[in-house]
Amino acid sequence: MLRCREPDFCPPAPRPPPRRLGLVETLIRLRRNPLECWSAECFDEPIVNIRLPFADTFLVHHPQAIKRVLMDNAKNYPKDTIQRRILSFGLSDGLLSVEGERWEAQRRSLAPLFARRTVNGFAGAMLAAANDLAMTWAKLGPGAVIDAAAEMTVVTLNVLARTIFSDGIGGDITEFRMAMNAYFGAVGRIGALDLFGAPTFVPRPGHRRLRRTMAYFETVIDRIIELRRLRLADTAERPNDLLTLLLCSLDPATGGRLSLKEVRSNILTFLSAGHETTANTLAWSLFLLSQAPEWRSRVLEEAMRELVDPADDLADRLIVTKAVIEEALRLYPPIAALSRTAIEADTLGDFAVKPRSLIVIAPYVLHRHHRLWSNPAAFDPSRFLPESRGDIPRFAYLPFGVGPRTCIGSSFALQEAAIVLAVLVSRFEMQLLPGAEVWPHQRITLRPAKGLPMAITRRPASSPLPAMA
Numbered sequence: 001m002l003r004c005r006e007p008d009f010c011p012p013a014p015r016p017p018p019r020r021l022g023l024v025e026t027l028i029r030l031r032r033n034p035l036e037c038w039s040a041e042c043f044d045e046p047i048v049n050i051r052l053p054f055a056d057t058f059l060v061h062h063p064q065a066i067k068r069v070l071m072d073n074a075k076n077y078p079k080d081t082i083q084r085r086i087l088s089f090g091l092s093d094g095l096l097s098v099e100g101e102r103w104e105a106q107r108r109s110l111a112p113l114f115a116r117r118t119v120n121g122f123a124g125a126m127l128a129a130a131n132d133l134a135m136t137w138a139k140l141g142p143g144a145v146i147d148a149a150a151e152m153t154v155v156t157l158n159v160l161a162r163t164i165f166s167d168g169i170g171g172d173i174t175e176f177r178m179a180m181n182a183y184f185g186a187v188g189r190i191g192a193l194d195l196f197g198a199p200t201f202v203p204r205p206g207h208r209r210l211r212r213t214m215a216y217f218e219t220v221i222d223r224i225i226e227l228r229r230l231r232l233a234d235t236a237e238r239p240n241d242l243l244t245l246l247l248c249s250l251d252p253a254t255g256g257r258l259s260l261k262e263v264r265s266n267i268l269t270f271l272s273a274g275h276e277t278t279a280n281t282l283a284w285s286l287f288l289l290s291q292a293p294e295w296r297s298r299v300l301e302e303a304m305r306e307l308v309d310p311a312d313d314l315a316d317r318l319i320v321t322k323a324v325i326e327e328a329l330r331l332y333p334p335i336a337a338l339s340r341t342a343i344e345a346d347t348l349g350d351f352a353v354k355p356r357s358l359i360v361i362a363p364y365v366l367h368r369h370h371r372l373w374s375n376p377a378a379f380d381p382s383r384f385l386p387e388s389r390g391d392i393p394r395f396a397y398l399p400f401g402v403g404p405r406t407c408i409g410s411s412f413a414l415q416e417a418a419i420v421l422a423v424l425v426s427r428f429e430m431q432l433l434p435g436a437e438v439w440p441h442q443r444i445t446l447r448p449a450k451g452l453p454m455a456i457t458r459r460p461a462s463s464p465l466p467a468m469a
């Protein structure tokens with residue numbers, strides 16, 4: 001484990017191997033838990049170059065070089081095939097996966113869906129989903145044990161269901177959730193076939209099951225789209241949700257609409273990109289708070305004060321809650337690594353980058369880099385309070401990426417996480433089960449390896465019930 005100064009709380013993390021790993025060990029760890037691959041030099045050096053048989057690879061954690069790859073010269077660095085093949089299975093026509101002009105057109109069309117005003121309008125749906133979970137928990141007896149990590153996937157899927165399809169999915173939400181779990185259980189393992197660029201027709205373990213799951217999603221979503229199209233054509237009343245916005249969105253440059261395939265792919269993209277990421281952010285926040293009584297009290301006090309009046313700007317007022325969430329995103333960024341491939345030769349720092357080189361920028365490493373952060377292994381949300389936030393170097397904190405491909409849903413996710421965390425903390429005392437082993441495991445997203453067993457007890461009834469917006 002990484003050591004840090006007492007009395008700071010340093011949450012669990014793999015101890016970086018002191019020297020670079022050999023190829024076989026790298027492959028083993030990539031499959032087991034890619035977090036274990038980062039050797040000590042990655043946390044000290046701005047750029048590390050390693051020659052792997054499948055690509056000349058640059059591990060880039062230098063702010064200026066990151067700016068060049070992800071912003072200034074982003075056209076030279078499209079997403080690499082490994083990232084697209086592994087992380088975006090079945091999402092080939094959605095914003096996360098498309099490239100070039102198709103990406104530009106989709107991004108223009110989808111930007112209004114995640115504009116600040118639109119996202120603010122979803123605060124009520126987020127509160128309602130948090131309240132649903134709180135009500136379910138309230139029915140459990142005092143000290144009931146839950147897996148908080150699994151529970152967070154329930155609430156984030158509920159938020160997405162309410163904000164994408166406000167009139168429901170018209171079927172069995174449990175079956176839908178099980179299909180989501182099957183999807184996440186099967187994608188995201190980094191195997192040798194992918195690393196060595198084996199063509200897509202070479203069967204990968206688990207992919208047959210994935211295809212069946214994708215076929216199920218397509219059927220369910222196509223039915224929902226069809227019903228909504230009929231409803232929009234029939235009445236002037238438009239459900240206020242992402243599906244309506246998707247079906248009505250126009251590319252401001254060309255006036256073009258998204259095709260049915262693109263609408264379907266983007267619904268799946270929002271579900272997959274916004275579900276586990278936000279759920280894990282919440283799970284890590286709950287874990288960190290369970291170990292930090294002072295911050296727990298501060299979040300509780302803020303939640304009690306602000307939830308009494310949940311107007312649209314509620315999340316803006318949850319300042320301490322958001323600082324805790326941002327610190328959780330620093331220590332355990334759900335997307336632990338981003339990768340790109342160089343098209344043409346370029347220079348990054350002192351290194352000459354050849355075409356086809358692989359560039360890896362790992363928020364997990366960047367956020368714990370010794371040249372960029374003081375006491376990086378320690379949990380300290382005050383870094384993100386308004387008075388000290390300005391001290392964080394630019395491009396040193398990238399839980400949502402940066403540049404043209406930055407996360408389109410970042411405000412949505414932060415607002416959702418703040419509202420859900422505040423509601424749960426205000427309503428329940430939550431304690432990590434004694435002896436529980438909490439360990440970060442990277443599998444598409446960074447999650448607690450064995451879940452998060454917590455004992456929950458409802459606070460006395462005098463606590464305010466968060467009102468509905």
Ligand code: HEM
Pocket residue numbers: 079095096097107269270271273274275277278281333334335338339398399400401402404405406407408409410412413414
């Ligand atoms: C805490 C939660 C989240 C985290 C940490 C996160 C992180 C990221 C990151 C790092 C990227 C950039 C990937 C790259 O550059 O290769 C990204 C892209 C994306 N995210 Fe998120 N995300 C979160 C929540 C969401 C939500 C809630 C949605 C939608 C409902 C969403 C939709 C997307 C989409 C569509 C892209 C692709 C954008 C593009 O390529 O233009 N994300 N996300």
